[in-house]
Amino acid sequence: MKIFGAPLSPFVRKVMIYCAERDIPYDHVPIFPMGPDGQNPEFLAASPLGKIPAIEDDGFTLADSSAIIHYLEAKHGQALLPEDAQARGQAIFFDEIADTAIAAVTGPIFFNRVVAPKFMGREGDMAAADVAEKETLPPILAKLEKLMPDDSAYLVGGALSVADISLASVFINFKHGGVTVDSDHYPKLSAWLLAIWDRPSFQRQMALEARILG
Numbered sequence: 001m002k003i004f005g006a007p008l009s010p011f012v013r014k015v016m017i018y019c020a021e022r023d024i025p026y027d028h029v030p031i032f033p034m035g036p037d038g039q040n041p042e043f044l045a046a047s048p049l050g051k052i053p054a055i056e057d058d059g060f061t062l063a064d065s066s067a068i069i070h071y072l073e074a075k076h077g078q079a080l081l082p083e084d085a086q087a088r089g090q091a092i093f094f095d096e097i098a099d100t101a102i103a104a105v106t107g108p109i110f111f112n113r114v115v116a117p118k119f120m121g122r123e124g125d126m127a128a129a130d131v132a133e134k135e136t137l138p139p140i141l142a143k144l145e146k147l148m149p150d151d152s153a154y155l156v157g158g159a160l161s162v163a164d165i166s167l168a169s170v171f172i173n174f175k176h177g178g179v180t181v182d183s184d185h186y187p188k189l190s191a192w193l194l195a196i197w198d199r200p201s202f203q204r205q206m207a208l209e210a211r212i213l214g
């Protein structure tokens with residue numbers, strides 16, 4: 001299987017970490033969609049909207065991180081989507097909010113503080129990044145803190161699931177943008193995050209990303 005995309009994208013990272021947790025081998029094809037490789041025909045054939053990630057697997061192509069993970073769960077056996085109906089619904093809920101509400105806040109922080117200066121050779125909008133960090137983010141973190149389970153190291157069903165992979169993946173973009181989750185204000189969220197980031201799959205991914213960021 002080929003995974004097209006840039007590891008610094010929360011959506012690409014989510015799929016790479018999912019594969020690491022499942023021991024699913026893949027070849028990574030680096031694609032930065034806003035650069036020239038965004039026009040790579042093999043990538044565009046796999047990703048109709050030109051967004052990362054996308055995969056090519058034995059001639060089958062698919063885009064969108066959640067679609068890819070559901071495909072891989074169906075193909076390789078269900079392991080990280082809970083069996084129980086309620087837990088399944090909750091796991092998809094966490095995956096969804098990670099990809100939408102939370103990713104929307106990482107966008108201005110990560111883009112303006114990291115992508116623009118490091119990869120596009122221009123200054124980012126630091127004021128927009130500061131507003132996202134200081135005004136938009138805290139109420140969301142407070143809501144997430146309330147959603148953290150009291151009795152488990154995992155978000156859903158007492159075991160690792162796509163919920164943990166997806167939410168902890170998007171938080172790496174906050175980390176790259178210099179945002180920390182304060183353990184005084186968000187003790188459960190911060191402890192959960194550090195425990196998930198400590199997994200070998202996340203540690204290897206973060207080491208790869210540290211090399212990319214130099």
Ligand SMILES: N[C@@H](CCC(=O)N[C@@H](CS)C(=O)NCC(=O)O)C(=O)O
Pocket residue numbers: 009010011033034050051052053063064065066099
């Ligand atoms: N819902 C999609 C989101 C994919 C997405 O927005 N990827 C961004 C990079 S983080 C992208 O490709 N942006 C380039 C563009 O929109 O042209 C997923 O989960 O895969």
